[in-house]
Amino acid sequence: MELNILTICYLIGSITFILGLKMLSNPATARKGNLVAAGGMTIAIIGTIFLYKDEAGQKLHNYIWIFGGLAVGTIVGVMAAKKVKMTAMPEMVSLFNGMGGACAALISIVEFNHLTSGKNEIDLYLTGIPHGQLLIILLGLIIGSVSFAGSMIAWGKLNGSVKDFSFPGQHIFNIVLLLLIVGLATFLVINLNGSNAFVFYIILALSLLYGTLFVFPIGGADMPVVISLLNSFTGVAAACGGFLYDNKVMLTGGILVGAAGTLLTILMCKAMNRSLANVLIGSFGAKKVAGPGAAPGEQGAYKEISLSDTAVVMSYASKVIIVPGYGLAVAQAQHACHELEKMLEEKGVSVKYAIHPVAGRMPGHMNVLLAEADVSYDKLEEMEQANEEFSSTDVVLILGANDVVNPAAKSDPSSPIYGMPILDVELAKTVIVNKRSMKPGYAGIENDLFFRPKTSMLFGDAKKVLQDLIAEIKSL
Amino acid sequence: MENILNWITEHQQIIYIVVLMVFVGIEIIGRVPSVLHTPLMSGANAIHGVVIIGAIIVMGKAEHDNYIALILGFLAVVLGTLNVVGGFVVTDRMLEMFKKKK
Numbered sequence: 026m027e028l029n030i031l032t033i034c035y036l037i038g039s040i041t042f043i044l045g046l047k048m049l050s051n052p053a054t055a056r057k058g059n060l061v062a063a064g065g066m067t068i069a070i071i072g073t074i075f076l077y078k079d080e081a082g083q084k085l086h087n088y089i090w091i092f093g094g095l096a097v098g099t100i101v102g103v104m105a106a107k108k109v110k111m112t113a114m115p116e117m118v119s120l121f122n123g124m125g126g127a128c129a130a131l132i133s134i135v136e137f138n139h140l141t142s143g144k145n146e147i148d149l150y151l152t153g154i155p156h157g158q159l160l161i162i163l164l165g166l167i168i169g170s171v172s173f174a175g176s177m178i179a180w181g182k183l184n185g186s187v188k189d190f191s192f193p194g195q196h197i198f199n200i201v202l203l204l205l206i207v208g209l210a211t212f213l214v215i216n217l218n219g220s221n222a223f224v225f226y227i228i229l230a231l232s233l234l235y236g237t238l239f240v241f242p243i244g245g246a247d248m249p250v251v252i253s254l255l256n257s258f259t260g261v262a263a264a265c266g267g268f269l270y271d272n273k274v275m276l277t278g279g280i281l282v283g284a285a286g287t288l289l290t291i292l293m294c295k296a297m298n299r300s301l302a303n304v305l306i307g308s309f310g311a312k313k314v315a316g317p318g319a320a321p322g323e324q325g326a327y328k329e330i331s332l333s334d335t336a337v338v339m340s341y342a343s344k345v346i347i348v349p350g351y352g353l354a355v356a357q358a359q360h361a362c363h364e365l366e367k368m369l370e371e372k373g374v375s376v377k378y379a380i381h382p383v384a385g386r387m388p389g390h391m392n393v394l395l396a397e398a399d400v401s402y403d404k405l406e407e408m409e410q411a412n413e414e415f416s417s418t419d420v421v422l423i424l425g426a427n428d429v430v431n432p433a434a435k436s437d438p439s440s441p442i443y444g445m446p447i448l449d450v451e452l453a454k455t456v457i458v459n460k461r462s463m464k465p466g467y468a469g470i471e472n473d474l475f476f477r478p479k480t481s482m483l484f485g486d487a488k489k490v491l492q493d494l495i496a497e498i499k500s501l
Numbered sequence: 502m503e504n505i506l507n508w509i510t511e512h513q514q515i516i517y518i519v520v521l522m523v524f525v526g527i528e529i530i531g532r533v534p535s536v537l538h539t540p541l542m543s544g545a546n547a548i549h550g551v552v553i554i555g556a557i558i559v560m561g562k563a564e565h566d567n568y569i570a571l572i573l574g575f576l577a578v579v580l581g582t583l584n585v586v587g588g589f590v591v592t593d594r595m596l597e598m599f600k601k602k603k
Contacts, residue, residue, distance in 0.1 A: 042548050046529055046545065050541055052536065052537060055541075059544050059592045059593055062544065062589070066550070070554065077561065085558070085560075085561025094577075095582050097579050098582020101579075102582060102590065107594070121587045125546070125552055131576055132559050134573055135559045253538075257545075263550075266552055268515060274551060280518070281522050282549040285527065286526075286545050288531070289533070296538075380536075388535045389539040394598075
C-alpha cells in the first residue's frame with residue numbers, strides 16, 4: 026500500500042515536471058509553471074522520506090540526518106536566492122547547478138563504496154561484478170563531477186574572480202584527458218577487483234580536472250551557453266541516479282532536463298548565430314585571431330561628448346532608442362534608465378529599448394532587469410524589430426553594451442564574433458555610447474563603432490551618467 | 502552480445518522512459534521566446550535537483566557505524582536541497598519581474 030502511494034507520488038512528480046517545463050516556456054504561464062514543478066518536487070521528496078522501502082522491505086532511517094540536511098539546505102538556499110542581486114542571477118544559477126552535480130557525484134561515491142566494501146577479490150569473483158550498475162555509478166560520477174567543477178569555474182568567471190586561462194595545446198590535452206577518463210572507466214567496469222578500487226578516485230580527480238579545463242578558456246560572453254550545457258549534464262547525472270535506484274521520477278526529471286537543456290543550449294547558440302562547437306572550441310586563440318586587421322591604437326581617435334550636449338541632443342530628438350548591455354546591469358542603472366525614459370517621453374520624445382538576444386550575460390537578462398524597473402513591455406523591442414527602426418531614429422544611446430553592437434561581427438571574418446547578428450545602430454543619425462572606459466568588451470575585442478564619425482563617447486558609470494543626464498535635462 | 506541484449510530486455514521499461522523523455526523534453530521547449538531563456542534554464546536547473554531523492558535514499562540507507570556514508574550522504578542531501586530550493590526560489594524571483602502591469 027505504502028509503495029503504491031509512493032508510486033503515485035512519483036507519477037505526480039514526473040507529470041508536474043513536464044507540465045512545469047511546458048508552462049515555463051510561455052511568458053503568461055511561466056511563474057505558475059515554476060510553482061507547479063516545485064509542488065511536484067515537494068510531493069516526491071516527502072513521499073520518498075516517509076514511504077520509501079528498499080528491495081528488502083527496509084524503510085529508511087537516519088531521519089535526524091535527513092531532516093538536518095534538508096533544513097540546512099533550505100535555509101541557506103532560500104537566503105542565497107532571496108539576497109542575490111538581479112545582476113548576479115546568472116552566477117547563482119551556475120552555483121546551484123554545481124551543487125546538483127556534486128550531489129550526483131557524492132551519491133556515486135557512496136554507492137561505489139557500498140559495492141566494494143567488505144568484498145575481496147574472491148567475493149567479487151563469486152558474486153560477479155555488477156557491470157551494468159558499475160557503469161551507471163561511473164557515469165553519474167564523471168558527469169556529476171565535470172558539471173560541478175565546470176559550474177564552479179563558470180560561477181567564478183561571471184563574478185570576476187576567475188580569469189580566462191588557456192595554454193597552447195589545451196584543446197588536445199582536454200581530448201586526451203577525456204579519452205583517459207573513458208579508458209579508465211571502461212577498465213574498471215570490466216576488471217573491478219579488491220585491489221584496483223582506487224582507480225575510481227583517479228577517475229573522480231581527472232573528471233574534476235576535465236570540468237575545470239573545459240570551462241577555463243571559454244570567454245565570459247559565452248558563459249550562458251556553457252551553464253546551459255552543464256545544466257543538461259547535471260540532468261543526465263541525476264537520471265543516472267534514477268537508473269541506479271530504479272526511481273522513475275529521478276529518471277524522468279533528469280532526462281527531461283538533459284534533453285530540454287541540450288535544446289536550450291542549441292537555441293542560445295542560434296541566437297548568436299554560432300554553432301555549439303564554435304562556442305566550445307572557437308574560444309581558443311580568440312586573441313591570436315584578433316591580431317591582424319585590428320591592432321589597437323591603429324583605429325584613430327574617438328570623439329567625446331559632454332553631458333549637456335547629450336541632454337540637448339536627446340531632448341530635441343523625436344525618436345530615441347536605448348541599447349542596454351551588461352554595463353547597465355553592473356551599475357544597477359535600470360531605475361535611472363526608466364526615469365530618463367519617462368522624462369524624455371514627457372518632452373514628446375518617443376523612447377524604445379532595443380534588446381539583443383544575448384545582451385547582458387544571459388538571454389533575457391535585460392528584459393528581467395528593465396521589468397524590475399517597471400519599464401513597460403511594449404517598449405522593449407527584439408533585435409529584428411529594432412533593426413528596422415534604427416534608420417528612422419535620431420539618437421541611439423548605448424548603455425554599457427559592446428559586443429552586440431560591434432560591426433566587426435558583420436565585416437571582419439577574422440573576428441571571433443563574426444557571424445553573430447548585431448544591432449545596426451549605425452543606421453541611426455547619432456550614436457552615443459556610454460562606457461566606463463575604452464576597454465574592450467567581454468569578448469575581448471576592439472569595437473570599430475566607437476571610432477566611427479557618427480559615434481560620440483560618454484564616459485562614466487552608467488548609473489551616475491544617467492542621473493546627471495536627468496538633472497541636465499531637467500534644467501534645460 | 503547476448504549479455505547486452507538480455508540487459509536491454511531486462512531494463513526495457515527504463516529505456517522506454519529515457520527515449521520518450523528525450524522527445525518530450527525537446528518538444529515542450531521547442532518554441533520558447535528568447536526572453537524566457539534564462540528563467541527556463543533556471544527552472545530546468547531546479548528540476549534536475551530531483552537528484553535530492555537519490556541523496557535521501559543514500560542517507561536513509563547508511564548504516565549507523567558507516568561514517569563515510571553518513572557524512573557524504575549528509576553532504577549530498579544539503580547540496581541537493583540547495584539545488585532544489587535555491588533553484589525554484591531564484592526562478593520565481595526572475596519571473597516575478599515578468600508580471601503584467603495593471
